[in-house]
Amino acid sequence: MFAEERQQRIAERARAEGRVDVAALAAAFAVTTETIRRDLTALERQGVVKKVHGGAIPLERLGFEPTVAARDTVQTAAKERIAAAALNEVPAEGAILLDAGTTTARLAEILPGDRELTVVTNSVLIASLLAAKPRLTVLIVGGKVRGRTMAAVDDWALRALADTYVDVAFLGANGVSAERGLTTPDTGEAAVKRAMIAAARKSVVLADHTKVGNDCLARFGTLDQVDLFVTDTGLDTGLTADLEAADLKVVRA
Structure with a gap:
């Protein structure tokens, strides 16, 4: 072995x-x-x-949730492969949603600068990164910023997302399991992620294989509420089969 x-x-x-x-x-x-x-x-x-x-x-x-800086240093190669695979789901034009997270940030880094895209995000870090790409229209969702993840949450964020509709939402997750669905440690972030799923025609979850089998405090969705799960080849075939049996399409990059 x-x-x-x-x-x-x-x-x-x-x-x-x-x-x-x-x-x-x-x-x-x-x-x-x-x-x-x-x-x-x-x-x-x-x-x-x-x-x-x-x-x-x-x-x-x-009950421990690593900071965004700490999470950014682990599974880096896997996150880059996941982002490259997720790029295939980005439309040539239109609007997308990028959830806060280190894997979604990798996708933000490689978004083509020549597309007429509107990008909505609740991440302070992703918004500042995308602001340097002049062809993109960047909209940042307001709200209370969590220092641990640099994500905007709570009522302001939910009200903005209630009036938003995009082609594709790219979401992160701390936990992905066939039994419990999609979870995260913070209830405020869970509420925002639920609103993102509701605001999108298509929802794509990006998470490396270490998140599979995790069950965190707050569930924000069931597996059948998202269209695609992009992970890495570290996820074994047995767990992949479990997720697909729960009606989730899985791509291993």
């Missing part, structure tokens, strides 16, 4: 059981405890688990 496969199974076990033990994992995978500790260190760097004495706990069980 490759290290990446073992680490994904460790992450799945941590999410299912709430905690993993180094010795038990070493026995289960027939490897040394030193190998398991290296796996847990790799998963911690990816923002999946928090190492504790003798094992690890999934971050979502701790």
Whole structure:
């Protein structure tokens, strides 16, 4: 078994059981405890688990939400591939919605500057990035800005989105599962994401494979409410089949 496969199974076990033990994992995978500790260190760097004495706990069980700066440093190659695949869903003209997030920000970076597009976003960072592309019309949704994610949320954002209708909405997610659907740790951001889905003819979720199997505090949608899930090749075929059985089209980039 490759290290990446073992680490994904460790992450799945941590999410299912709430905690993993180094010795038990070493026995289960027939490897040394030193190998398991290296796996847990790799998963911690990816923002999946928090190492504790003798094992690890999934971050979502701790109620922990990494900052946008911290999330921007993990799974970078996967996020770039996801963004490149998602670019195929961007229309030649019209209007799109970009949710706040590090993967959607990668899509913003590669949006062609020669298209007549209107881009609506609740991300301060994405809006400032796109403002440098003169052919794009950039509209930023107002509201209270969450310092942890730099996303505008709450009533002002919801009122603006209620009067908005776009061709495609590109959304991020902290959790994607066949059982619980699409989730995020913050209720304010969940409300905004629900409004984005309602404001779009087509909804596309962008998230790397470490988000699959996560269940965070606030659900913002069921899998059948979105048209496409773009992830990376780190997602194994079994989990892909589970999502597709729940009526979600999956693209692995």
